[in-house]
Amino acid sequence: MSKLWHNNTLRALAFFSIMAFMLVLVGVNQSWSVAIAILNLCIISAIMSLGLNLQWGYAGLFNVGIMGFTALGGIAAVLVSYPPVKDAWQVGGLGILGSLVVLLATIAVCVTLYRKLQSSSYRWLVLSLIILVGYFLLRLVYEPAVKAIEATDPSRSGFLGGLGLPSLLSWLVGGLFAAGAAWFIGKIALGLKSDYLAIATLGIAEIVVSVLRNEDWLSRGVKNVTGVPRPVPYEVELQQSPRFIEWVSNWNSAKLAALDEVARNDALQKLVSDASSIAVKLSYTGLFTAVLLLILLLSVLALHSPWGRMVRAIRDNEVAASAMGKDVKGRHLQIFVLGSAVFGMAGAMLVTLDGQFTPGAYSPLRYTFLVWVMVMVGGSGNNLGAVLGGFVVWFLWVEAEPAGFWLMNTITSGLDDGNALRTHLINNAQYMRVIVMGLVLLLVMRFSPWGLLPEQNGQRR
């Protein structure tokens, strides 16, 4: 038995069955709608956790800036799929484009001069001067444009909007946005010793989010962008579509036939409403699953390719790999960019699913540390483990709250209703969520240090 238990395939099968069973349990006992809603977010979590597994599990890169890449993906979803706000473009579009030109020109001049003046002692002086001039020039063009844009119907838009393209495309663009940022960050930060990368990414993520929170012309800032278009139909549309209603009534014909006319109409309405929300969620599930499977497939293929072996060799012994002529820095940059692109896609998918972009929502606890918990719990270095971790941890994250209430209610059921301790415990039950998360992380690290599904080959750390 214990030998079987150590067989990874069986173990994976067992854990995934338990996970599926838990979701079914939620479906039966709470409702299918909740179960599928949780499943959808589980899939997105699994995608994020795959991205981190690529970076941490394959290459040992300590990225604590996941939040920033997710947010970049999120804004991509808005910029691609949201319809353009014509009035805002009219008053400020030119100014924004102009300031972009100024910004790029300043950077270009700086880079050129930096190279040209390699040996000159005036190098820093000249550069600072140019940056200063560029800064004031930028503000000159930028500020009036922003003011004009933000004054255009501020309660509803007050930003430039997006391009109005299909939202599925935005997932790809989200990945590209994050990849671009990651390339830039990696270029600077990957030369540092590995743990500094952590702190640098932590900081950069904060900077990205604070820009999104404050640059209203781009993202509406904290006023949130709502009504981001969906790739799937709206529930209300379905509820009014005769074809859908017919389909639902056929599906439930036996149940409906037993009722009289009035009751039948009521019941049908209820069934249609339930079915529409499940149908919409299932379409999301389909799309998300496709993305998850694709990324999983690519990750597994990559892991078992010569490239994957090289990457793991670098991770396990950087010095030796480097001595054998492997380009350590280049591989690290590749992986950093790839992993971050995955975060970006997940971020865009999340915004599409929610139908809104909320810059205020990006907090390191939820978008960075929680993903780390997923990978640590699932098993770093093992793709299936990462997916499992995403599922398990997200499930616990949302179900810990009702579980907390229930636990507190049960523990204190001996006390009477007005009891101060009982009230205190029940009123604070929602904090169980973080406590559970912490305990799960600590327990898994202690008693199953390689995660639920350990890495199969390669050196265990």
Place this chain on the structure above:
Amino acid sequence: MTDFLNALVLLTNFVLLPAITYGSQLALGALGVTLLYAVLRFSNFAQGETMAMGTALAILCTTLLQSIGVSLGVLPTALLGMLPAIVIMWGVVLLTDRWVYRYYRTKRSKSIVFVMASVGVMFVMNGLVRFLLGAGDRNFEDGERFIISAADFKLMTGLEEGLALKTTQVITIVLAAILVIALFWFLQKTKTGKSMRAYSDNENLALLSGIDPHRVVRITWMISATLAVIAGVLYGLDKGYKPLSYFNLLLPIFAAVIVGGVGKPAGAILGGFVIAFTEGLLTYAYKAFLNYLVPPAWLPEGLIQFLSTEYKVAITFVILVIVLLVRPTGILRGKVI
């Protein structure tokens, strides 16, 4: 001359004094982190929550003291209430070490494992703190609020600008200075302090020379917890207690540690002040200040501010990133993590 004095008072009141106070609070927190790093070799993500928990306990003790009529007169009672809180927090961190970190220490796990464990501890403490005292805002300051209020200062000097000196500011600065001196004396002069430094420099050599590693680790935890509680209480006295803001404090504290040089106590202090001052100076609107120094007609419209205050959080990280790029070991050449 009066104009110059006015400008100076203005800057002191709005930038320098708050920055010194905030810098002291950051420095104490950063000292705790850096000491732990020096001895145990990991960045403790739970330090912010340790501060919050210590402060929450101190508030409970203070309320208890106040209810039996104890007070420190002009000084806040919390200075007394924080003593039992420190003792309780010793117990908390030592138990955490016993249950969580010791296992990895004996296994000689990589530092990243410790960091992840501390993230777990952070999650748990985060919830426990809110369980203990709720998530709400608490004001537990009593005693005299000002040493000199802005209005008094204007009366005294006849200047147009006021300079306010808060009791909590003075307590913070004085207490921080005392603690820092005591800590340095402890590290340099006492046998335990020396053994801690030896252990930090070269663990194997220290073990060979008969230093009890368990004792060193215990003492480090206790010192770091003491610093955390005091920093937390001072911060809470100055700005009010709110669990969420302690979590937010963690990031500038880390930045301070790295900017100053990881594992260097003096670096932590320096880093704290660098962060506090840069934040203050970069987001200060110089309009009123310059008004005193140059003819108003010369000044442009607007507040004359480098960056709007919304980007205050980002500034911390920009400094951090620049330091990492230009001088990765920090200003005082700390350890390479």
Place this chain on the structure above:
Amino acid sequence: MKKLLLATLLASIFATSAQAADDTINIGIEFGFTGPIESLAPMMAASAELALKEVSDSKALLGGKTLKGIRADDTCVDAANATTAAERLVTSDKIVALIGASCSGAATAVANNVLIPKGIPMISSSATAPALTTLDDKGFVFRTAPSDARQGELLAEIVKNRGVDEVVITYTNNDYGKGLNESFGAAFKKLGGKIVASTAHTDGQPDYSADVAALKASGAKTLIVFGYADQGGKGIVQASLDSGAFDKFIFADGMIGEGLTKNFGTKINGAFGTMPGGETEGSKKWEAIAKENKIDPTGGPYRGESYDAAAILALAIQAAGKADPAAIQAKIKDVANAPGEKIYAGELAKALKLLSEGKDVDYVGATGVEFDDAGDVKGAYREVEVKEGKFETIKAY
């Protein structure tokens, strides 16, 4: 430990299904119990539950049914969490209506993704973003907290009438603060006032002296604070007083409460502002019953609003004659709006009886609720001023 956790989880999943007793009607209470407004949410929930309890205790609802409030956490900002929690409330706890969600972002997400598609009415007691007015909500989204747009305009008038022409504004960096800042700014400029500068502050910051320093530099003598009394707004006032930067303040609803005067007392004498709740009679009655039940009625925002949201839902259930979401939604405006006998906080038993007799009621409650076509309250406001360290009502609008 692992087993205990697992067992708890399993048990809770099973347990939730067991509670569909016939004589209780479930109502969701979804507020941001964790996250940015975690300090406001508990008392808001307690206020809402107070109304539910009052109704249950009266034994007059649909022949003696009880209302049960089911709490859920919308985290204020995380749309994913908020929708999952709402989904659970709707489909698992079978709520017939929702009180919440708390922040405008979460409220929009919950409305768009769960409640509107499912056809379940919601009354938010704290989402104030003007954007919610124009949400295509099919008539299912209401709120007892007035949109910021109205308050900004009114406050601009009051400020101008008091002879203040030049102000500097600091607003909390979220949709509430920003929305209020925009509506006030537009109205104040139209009236000929000058806003020297307006800057945002972030809640939960370690330190506000830099913010205050920037505000002070503007040269204006009067500071308008659009923030929260127990968050950044308090920090701003504190730092202003400590450094002597400002002593004249103007506040909006989020800042007004005993929390502020308890902290600053007479130091902010002369500060004035607006808060929702025009009917002073209604708010007095609310204050009385709230205090009886250990809720500090003016200790924080949105408490009266939460009570009202719960009360209206209860009355709508009674008017509908059955606990059915669509039927309730149809009755919400009837019970909240004139004509009918005016109902104040603490008089829910009377209202239920009147409704069961087929009479019409006009729920006024703590905040003077009156819904318009968009499901917004028209926003009755009071002008208040700090006198001798206490907020006093000057005039109702």
